[in-house]
Amino acid sequence: MDIDRRLIPRNKFDFETVELLKKQPPEKLIPALPQLFEWIQDINWPIARDIAKILASCGRDSLTEIKKILRTTDEDWKLWCLTDVVSELPKDLIVDLQPELEKIAYAPTRGEKVNELDAEARQILSCFSN
Structure with missing residues (x-):
């Protein structure tokens, strides 16, 4: 599948593209997912949280x-x-990430531990014990 370049933000203030992304069905975003995930590398960028919501709405297609x-x-x-x-x-989708989450939660690297990723992974995994 070819990527529709109109769906890739041009800069961290590209709210126009974010609005276009919000109007797309998730299946249209699949080819652009790798590039869209790059926009959450710094959640402090103005468009990052909106992009994160869009990525979460893609569900199973985001798992890879x-x-x-x-x-x-x-x-x-x-x-x-x-x-x-x-x-x-x-x-039901988080369960597909269980091996990765358990590794971070219970055998974190030094960097994961320092950045408290282990605690976050355990928090997410706790939804299975409720």
Whole structure:
């Protein structure tokens, strides 16, 4: 599938593209997901939280990119992915991320521990014990 370049924000203030993204059915966003996930590398960018909501609304289609991010060494990106995308997914989708979440929660790297990703992963996993 080709990426519709109109769906990729041009800068961190590109609210016009964010509004266009909000109007798209999730399946139209699939080819652009890798580029859209890059916009949550810094959740302080003005469009980042809106993009995170859009990514969470893509549901199952986002899982491949989420798994890739959770396997990186970019702790900030992983944290934003957990707090702003994964935590917003339905439980039946989060279960597909259980191996990655358990690794971070119970065998975190030093960086994951320092950045408290282990606590965030445990919080997300706790939804299965309720």
